[in-house]
Amino acid sequence: MARNRTPQDKAEVSGRTTINPGRFEGRRTPPGKRPLGEPYLKMTDAQKEVWEECRAEMPWLHSAHRLLLRQACVLAARMDTDPEFGVSATQALSSILSKLGATPVDETKVMHGDGEEEDPADRFFSRPN
Numbered sequence: 001m002a003r004n005r006t007p008q009d010k011a012e013v014s015g016r017t018t019i020n021p022g023r024f025e026g027r028r029t030p031p032g033k034r035p036l037g038e039p040y041l042k043m044t045d046a047q048k049e050v051w052e053e054c055r056a057e058m059p060w061l062h063s064a065h066r067l068l069l070r071q072a073c074v075l076a077a078r079m080d081t082d083p084e085f086g087v088s089a090t091q092a093l094s095s096i097l098s099k100l101g102a103t104p105v106d107e108t109k110v111m112h113g114d115g116e117e118e119d120p121a122d123r124f125f126s127r128p129n
Contacts, residue, residue, distance in 0.1 A: 009060035010101050034063040040070055046077035058102055065100060072096045 008027055011017045017024045039051040050073040055061065061069060075093040079085050097103055 007060060007101070009062070013060050036061045036065065036069070037063060039073070040066075043070070043073060044077060046080065047073040050076045054100075054102070058100060060101065068096055068100060072100065 006014075006016060008017075008024065011024055036055055039048045043051065047070075051069065054069055054072065072093060075089055075096070078089070079093065094103070
C-alpha cells in the first residue's frame with residue numbers, strides 16, 4: 001500500500017522540502033488557507049487546553065484540520081477524567097493524532113532546531129522580507 005502524501009506545510013517544518021526538493025516541486029497548497037484559529041466556543045476548558053497544546057506543538061495545522069483536532073481534544077480531555085476510557089477510545093485518539101501528523105514516529109521527522117542560541121549577527125546577515 002502506498003504512503004500518504006506529506007502535506008506541504010509539514011514537509012517544510014520537517015525539512016523534507018530541503019532534503020528532497022524534487023519530490024515537492026510543483027506541489028501546490030490549497031489557495032486561501034486560513035490559520036487554525038481559536039477553539040470552538042462550546043469546548044470545555046480542558047478541551048481548550050488540549051487545543052492550545054496542539055497548536056503550539058503542531059505548527060502545520062490550519063483551518064482544514066479544525067474538526068479533526070476538535071475530536072482529538074474531546075478524546076484527550078476525556079482520557080484524563082474518564083476511568084472507563086477504553087481501548088476503542090485510545091485507538092480512535094491514536095488514529096486521529098496520526099492523521100494530524102502528531103504521533104511519536106512523526107515527531108522524529110520534524111526538525112526542532114539544534115538547541116543553539118540565536119546569533120546576534122544573524123539580524124545583519126539574514127535576507128530581508
